[in-house]
Amino acid sequence: MEVETLKRLALLGAMKKDVTLSSSTFASLIGSSPQTALERLSVLEEEGYIERVVSNEGQRVRITHEGVLRLKAEYRDYQKIFGELQVVRIKGKVASGLGEGQYYISREGYMRQFSEKLGFDPSPGTLNLLLDEPFALSESDFKSVRIEGFEDEGRTFGACWCRLAKIDGIKGAIVRPERTSRTATLLELIAPVNLRRSLSLSDGDEVDVILE
Amino acid sequence: MEVETLKRLALLGAMKKDVTLSSSTFASLIGSSPQTALERLSVLEEEGYIERVVSNEGQRVRITHEGVLRLKAEYRDYQKIFGELQVVRIKGKVASGLGEGQYYISREGYMRQFSEKLGFDPSPGTLNLLLDEPFALSESDFKSVRIEGFEDEGRTFGACWCRLAKIDGIKGAIVRPERTSRTATLLELIAPVNLRRSLSLSDGDEVDVILE
DNA sequence: ATTACTAATATACGAGTAC
DNA sequence: TGTACTCGTATATTAGTAA
Numbered sequence: 001m002e003v004e005t006l007k008r009l010a011l012l013g014a015m016k017k018d019v020t021l022s023s024s025t026f027a028s029l030i031g032s033s034p035q036t037a038l039e040r041l042s043v044l045e046e047e048g049y050i051e052r053v054v055s056n057e058g059q060r061v062r063i064t065h066e067g068v069l070r071l072k073a074e075y076r077d078y079q080k081i082f083g084e085l086q087v088v089r090i091k092g093k094v095a096s097g098l099g100e101g102q103y104y105i106s107r108e109g110y111m112r113q114f115s116e117k118l119g120f121d122p123s124p125g126t127l128n129l130l131l132d133e134p135f136a137l138s139e140s141d142f143k144s145v146r147i148e149g150f151e152d153e154g155r156t157f158g159a160c161w162c163r164l165a166k167i168d169g170i171k172g173a174i175v176r177p178e179r180t181s182r183t184a185t186l187l188e189l190i191a192p193v194n195l196r197r198s199l200s201l202s203d204g205d206e207v208d209v210i211l212e
Numbered sequence: 213m214e215v216e217t218l219k220r221l222a223l224l225g226a227m228k229k230d231v232t233l234s235s236s237t238f239a240s241l242i243g244s245s246p247q248t249a250l251e252r253l254s255v256l257e258e259e260g261y262i263e264r265v266v267s268n269e270g271q272r273v274r275i276t277h278e279g280v281l282r283l284k285a286e287y288r289d290y291q292k293i294f295g296e297l298q299v300v301r302i303k304g305k306v307a308s309g310l311g312e313g314q315y316y317i318s319r320e321g322y323m324r325q326f327s328e329k330l331g332f333d334p335s336p337g338t339l340n341l342l343l344d345e346p347f348a349l350s351e352s353d354f355k356s357v358r359i360e361g362f363e364d365e366g367r368t369f370g371a372c373w374c375r376l377a378k379i380d381g382i383k384g385a386i387v388r389p390e391r392t393s394r395t396a397t398l399l400e401l402i403a404p405v406n407l408r409r410s411l412s413l414s415d416g417d418e419v420d421v422i423l424e
Numbered sequence: 425a426t427t428a429c430t431a432a433t434a435t436a437c438g439a440g441t442a443c
Numbered sequence: 444t445g446t447a448c449t450c451g452t453a454t455a456t457t458a459g460t461a462a
Contacts, residue, residue, distance in 0.1 A: 007293070011292060022445065023445070024445085034446090035439080056443090057446095058445060059445090071293060071294075074290060077219055078283070078287040081283060082284070088225060133229065234425085235426070236425090246427095248455075269426060270425095271426090
């Protein structure tokens, strides 16, 4: 609630200059009684979000630096929600892979590109996550990075798409072969460390993956 | 308060997909007891901001279109506060000028600057607006543009300040002589078209001026 | 483990009053 | 007018319990 009234003050311009208020005018603005309007301001002052000079003719209010920070934090939340700072959160359960991951990931042709395009050298092997609902790693997404396919020892290694992500807080990436159904519910993760060991994971454990 | 919990849900991604929640996990997220967490969700559902499927294993929550609108409104408030969407709206009534406007505006010394600094060639003459309350065109405002004074045919033409504005939807600008009282209630407007004619205005008609 | 409900309690609100 | 109290009431929160 305190953020709400702080926001109202900011909309009145109290972030840039002193604003003169009376209990009743502010009350009608926030839709409350003069008493609560006054109380709200008093609380904001106690929390250090505003400074006021009260007199018998009303009060002059100004938002403090701390108050501005509080509002900015709130603003950032909404930026996250709408676009600019988009965050996507995926939940999944640890699944044991086929052991293939390690073989593929470790190929020199992939490794060099991971290092270049993702900014880290992956620990060998992948962590497999089984998702509740399919996640589409859109290729048009400018945050996704393409890892080129190549040939090695007569075998063909396909291209794949990567996307930096945080796995339970650890910086890593999603890896997905280019030729996969868009609605795959299996997510393969790589990271500079061995995720299964670092996070002490067993099959079936829940893991949070965050893309921003 | 309801906006706060709606925001938390949005941060969990509930705007784009169903999110699985249990009372206790959500409770720890919003820092409350499981009961209140449940209650909050129930309130949000009653208000139509979310849809839920509740079961004995938890609930799947998704933010409705109305909920998204509610969050957007909140987001817009913060955009206003932090500048991106700063909008000032001025209301005034059309007043007949002294006919001087045309003479001044048309001077070559002004016209060239208008064209350069405002990006359009004003139709000769100004539309005068009588404001209910004085509007201060702050000179420190980086969105205001100074038009330099000059001499012509032995007369002195003073500097003035301009600010791009939309007059009832038409792109134009406020013009104000530098040497005016800050609390003037008369607003002079210019535009690439004849405002009075384009908007079919008569003296006393209300006009909206929007600065962003 | 959940959700759902009830009852006790903490908090917020607003009328009244004094200055 | 305004602010600053007190105090009764409404609302919100939480513990306890059952399903």
